[in-house]
Amino acid sequence: MQLVILLIALGAIAALGYFLARRKLLGGGTGDTAIRPHSMPGYHGWYVALWCALPSLVVLLFWLLFEGRILEALLVSHLGPEIAALPGEMLGLLLNDIRNLAAGDAVSRDADPALMAAAERYGAMRTTARAAMLGGGLALAVAGLAWSWRRVAPAFRARHRVERVVRGVLILASFVAVVTTVGIILSVLFESIRFFSIVSVGDFLFGLEWSPQTAIRTDQVGSSGAFGAVPLFTGTLLITLIAMLVALPVGLFSAIYMAEFASPNVRNAVKPVLEILAGVPTVVYGFFAALTVAPALRGFGDYLGLDVASESALAAGAVMGIMIIPFISSLSDDAIIAVPRSLREGSLAMGATRSETVVKVILPAALPGIVAACLLAISRAIGETMIVVMAAGLAAKLTANPLEAVTTVTAQMVTLLVGDQEFDSAKTLAAFALGLALFLATLALNVLALYIARKYREQYE
Amino acid sequence: MTGAGWQVSKHSARRLKKRYRRERWLKALGVLAITVALGVLVLLLGSVIARGYPAFVKTEIALEVNFKAELIDPGQPGGGRYGRIIRNALFAAFPDVRERAERRRLLKLISRGARFELRRMVESDPELVGTVKKVWLTASSDVDMLTKGSLPRDVPQDERRLSDRQLTWLDSLDAAENVRTRFNWQFFFGSDSREPELAGIGGALAGSFWTLAITLILAFPLGVGAAIYLQEFAPKNRLTDFIEVNINNLAAVPSIVFGLLGLAIFIQLFELPRSTAIVGGLTLMLMTLPTIIIATRAALAAVPPSIREAAHGVGASPLQVVTHHVLPLAMPGIMTGTIIGMARALGETAPLLMIGMVAFIVDIPAAPFDSATALPVQIFLWADSPERGFTEKMSAAIIVLLAFLIIMNALAVYLRRRFEIRW
Amino acid sequence: MAMTMTTMAATETASGPAGHVPPSKMEVSGLDVFYGANQALFDVDMNVAENRVSALIGPSGCGKSTFLRCLNRMNDIIEGCKVSGNVLLDGNDIYARELDVVQLRARVGMVFQKPNPFPKSIYDNVAYGPRIHGLAENAGELDEIVENSLRRAGLFEEVAERMSASGTSLSGGQQQRLCIARAIAISPEVILMDEPCSALDPIATAKVEELIDALKQDFTIAIVTHNMQQAARVSQYTAFFHLGKLVEFGETEAIFTNPEEKRTQDYITGRFG
Structure with a gap:
């Protein structure tokens, strides 16, 4: 008041x-x-x-x-x-x-x-x-x-003073981004250090068993919890791999078609519709994966006599792939369009067909841009949360079978932190350690992608 | 002048055929890819709409309700025994039901929230006490699902939620025209409930509103200010390079990491209340900021230098050049970027889970410091509930969410088309 | 048939006293080109003489490049571009329905204003055309084609040691000669050059001009240039375009020393352009 x-x-x-x-x-x-x-x-x-x-x-x-x-x-x-x-x-x-x-x-x-x-x-x-x-x-x-x-x-000189203040405020505003990054690093790092004082870094990074149930009372025996994150990492990678297997061909081929073959009318009609896929909230994809795709896959598996888990990696990965399609297609489209017209004409003038021009000249030239798009897409996939929380389950299983249920880093972070928890237990701190791993992995991918993209832009400027 | 001169050797004709076959293959793959993407979109929207549209109507059952004076104190209508009143009304409608177990099943036709509906009626009109009146009450979720055809009738009894007996009762009510479906206003204005037939998205909408309001109020000035500095004033040096890398990188940091940040900084360090719109707004603000900065910079960069030179030429100070000339011209682009950023924030779920906006909240939040949830989180919560009725509510909530997103994106497209200046 | 067009200065002067008239490789008549609603070329008639260099000159925007691009249908790529009229290659209509544009371009090659080597090795740049058209039976043959083409483009000595270096690592002049080598590797009959020297320095320009002169032994060449000295140096025939119309066409010497049209005279003497 x-x-x-x-x-x-x-x-x-x-x-x-x-x-x-x-x-x-x-x-x-x-x-x-x-x-x-x-x-x-x-x-x-x-x-x-x-x-x-x-x-x-x-x-x-x-x-x-x-x-x-x-x-x-x-x-x-x-x-x-x-x-x-x-x-x-x-x-x-x-x-x-x-x-x-x-x-x-x-x-x-x-x-x-x-x-x-x-x-x-x-x-x-x-x-x-x-x-x-x-x-x-x-x-x-x-x-x-x-x-x-x-x-x-x-x-x-009032104007000078006022402008100096305004400029100072603008500078401060631009530092918010830096402060945010520092904030992320510090908050995640501090809690992770606390976690690693309970669980060793080696156990976390290379341990094969994940069961974060810590003792409720100190006198309880044998329930100290296991914090080996390897099953989470492999689960994340499995789902990401499935997602990329869906998204890369669909995204790339539609980008090629849009950039090289489609008439302007088709392009103007289809592009915004594809972009709707990018605007759909991830929780909706989670719903789609859990309530539509997973049961369908399970039913199909039954039909073929395969045993498909109700929360299979395949369902989550496939839907995640769908989510990433517009991401890959629009970034690849940018990369393809950025290939100078002169190269395209040079190839066509030699009597190359359009597809030869695309496959032999344009794609190799656009490759760095496409690689950068893929890296960003992978970064997006491993950081995606809602789809895996809703559709991938929580069983930390070390498997490469896409029909089984696996869990991921992000899904575990949500499980560990949702609900009333004290902030000091190994369980909650583990979420921050996972967050640190996630942040570092995506940071590396993003920086690499931005570097490649920048080099690529310079090549044609 | 025919194409006689174009006769080519058999070898090269064959080769050419092969080359064109490859061309057709590539085209076909492209068409296939687009068809797959569009097909999935149709499937996604179709499954949402097919599941969700029934939630916009609800089933009501009419009963002859006797507002007995001995059960309601007219001076204190809030303390009336409305549950008893409803039971009496039901038993009166089906006098031949005597067994206790059967009577309990009979009660299951009416929603548990019906007594509050009666209370509200009496509270607004105390004259009702002592009268008998036909009243439309909300039916239970099972009845609701059945009348809307979401649950099948023609299966064996033990595969159904409602027994044969209950179906007969319902049919007799229906035959007397005492069952109807009405537009479900409660879905839009009510808040979450344990009973699917009573649950609404009003609370979640309010929570999303407060969260987004805070996001917008903070992210817009900060983002535009940062972009103006970086694009118009900042010297090109390592520091500004570093800031730029930072911004580009933040735009690609997974949203859940922002949730961790919000948890550690806003809740643990600054001790702001958990599960509130203020924390959600602050967290989403940090997440949306890079989007707005990048969009604003692009819009500023699109203003041709000649405008700046002209303004400098008449003696405007650097700040005046920006505020009087560059910024107004860049505004449509900035607005478009901001709306797109806000649309993304509206659909964001993961960071809100981290900061505890997943609680079961019955009160509609009236201020940013009240406990709240948000629309996408409400969807997530309902997705976890096993009842069929919640699936329907969840799908309907998705329809509402998508409608908001479509409106926002359409607005952004409109702004771009309407005000964009091509230099 | 097409040679009987009487309105053209070209036919008059070319069939003049000298007598040894080279046959026409390409014949163009009644060519109109539209970009959307804008007409870029108006009723152009012109012949391209075999094994000669024909230069197309005129102020920028006069339609000379558009004309050039009609000769191997590169205008097909541009959306909203409509071409009507006759363009014949060895008497065959290149806009005929049964014609395959890929084959046409294999016979009518093109070199562009800005050197545009593919971001591949020098070898792969030259081998690109032979590969897609299946001109070489085996690796040895392909090597031979590549070496030959580079030699004829006068580039072989300079790049022999680094065939696997990227084509984009060469200097501007070398890049342009690489593009010429790339064009001649598929042994076209006609080579179209769209201001091939405008992005080059004088020394590189001189080399390319020498090259053009040598290439006319085997190829028919049409070159767009904004440089009148260059037109005078390399070409045997010159066409002057203005505002989408072919104003004058004839032997280069005649055009430069004794133009019939006043506009040609004005342009050549530098009064506009």
């Missing part, structure tokens, strides 16, 4: 600053018209408005990020040393109850007087903190207004 008030008030102060600055400049201009202001009045307005809003917003952001932690620390120190000495999870639960109690929600334990007192105290601290935030934010805004308004003068 205070937050909304503060934001509205900030907006109002900034608007006020804008008009005050404009008026000062325009009003001042009547006195000595000899001096033409360096910047348009609007820039002076923006300058003051920025000074009103920006410092406050920055402080507010940090406040919101750290308020919870600081309040918690204060509360714990107030509750006394025996509470502070509680193990992490217990303390977390207790604090959670106090928070809920303060908010007036139901809690999991009886509200004894000590807890009530703590909750009251927490509520009071929160109210004070919020009031301080509101007051501080407004004071900062008014101070900014006063300081910057005094600087408004015809000779003041």
